Amino acid sequence: MNAVVVKDLVKKYGRLVAVKGISFSFSEGMIYGLIGPNGAGKSTTLRILATLLEPTSGEAKIFGLNVKKDKDKIRKIIGYLPEEAGGYKYLTGYEYLEMNAKIYSPDNYGEVLEYGALLTGLGDRLYDRIGSYSKGMIRRLLLARALMNKPRLAILDEPTAGLDVIHATQIRRMIKNMVNEGVTILLSSHNMLEVQFLCDELSLINNGEIVAQGTPEDILKDTGTDNLEDAFMRLVGNE
Numbered sequence: 001m002n003a004v005v006v007k008d009l010v011k012k013y014g015r016l017v018a019v020k021g022i023s024f025s026f027s028e029g030m031i032y033g034l035i036g037p038n039g040a041g042k043s044t045t046l047r048i049l050a051t052l053l054e055p056t057s058g059e060a061k062i063f064g065l066n067v068k069k070d071k072d073k074i075r076k077i078i079g080y081l082p083e084e085a086g087g088y089k090y091l092t093g094y095e096y097l098e099m100n101a102k103i104y105s106p107d108n109y110g111e112v113l114e115y116g117a118l119l120t121g122l123g124d125r126l127y128d129r130i131g132s133y134s135k136g137m138i139r140r141l142l143l144a145r146a147l148m149n150k151p152r153l154a155i156l157d158e159p160t161a162g163l164d165v166i167h168a169t170q171i172r173r174m175i176k177n178m179v180n181e182g183v184t185i186l187l188s189s190h191n192m193l194e195v196q197f198l199c200d201e202l203s204l205i206n207n208g209e210i211v212a213q214g215t216p217e218d219i220l221k222d223t224g225t226d227n228l229e230d231a232f233m234r235l236v237g238n239e
């Protein structure tokens with residue numbers, strides 16, 4: 001079954017066309033990447049899929065549900081990691097997870113909370129206030145929140161942005177493991193090398209348009225390169 005189908009999606013902010021009619025789709029059980037430089041339109045696309053932003057035109061479906069008409073149903077089956085960390089700095093990490101588990105998984109919140117606490121890997125620091133956390137700790141907490149109820153689709157906006165190599169590696173491993181728990185993953189990144197290792201398939205996006213699509217191997221083959229950074233440079237004509 002297709003987890004996500006996006007067709008001719010357009011998003012305008014006033015006169016600026018941030019997403020210029022992109023299309024992509026992928027199956028359940030995959031890790032799919034939207035990859036591109038700053039301002040390419042990745043976050044905009046992910047926010048539309050998370051039902052937080054209305055598309056200007058075009059279509060987007062998640063497990064057959066329409067982002068315009070089925071917002072409530074979609075929100076029940078997705079987990080979303082926003083690019084920017086939110087507030088809540090006066091709560092402890094544990095309280096933050098507990099609050100979310102109670103809101104989004106009222107029927108089995110104890111179980112969800114326990115799993116979320118484990119996913120953070122924060123140990124005793126989970127009981128400290130979020131305001132005292134490093135950037136990497138906040139990222140882990142938010143990622144655990146997005147994954148703790150094992151959503152059918154996790155939408156992760158730049159999951160490793162700003163993290164050092166150790167924490168980025170831990171997060172990549174956590175994302176890979178979630179697939180074995182039945183979670184399909186859609187993520188964005190501007191780290192092309194990371195994506196080459198993590199994603200089964202991807203769309204390379206530049207300036208609101210898709211410039212290449214397929215498995216990392218296909219894209220390397222088509223561009224005659226051996227890494228996605230070189231492939232990207234070749235495709236956008238800067239080389």
Ligand code: ATP
Nearest residue numbers: 013016018036037038039040041042043044045190
């Ligand atoms: P980054 O990697 O820098 O986060 P991105 O690929 O996620 O980039 P978007 O955040 O989707 O890109 O932005 C695409 C374009 O839309 C950019 O030119 C950005 O300035 C613009 N944009 C994004 N959000 C808004 C907004 N709320 N109002 C006006 N313009 C916006």
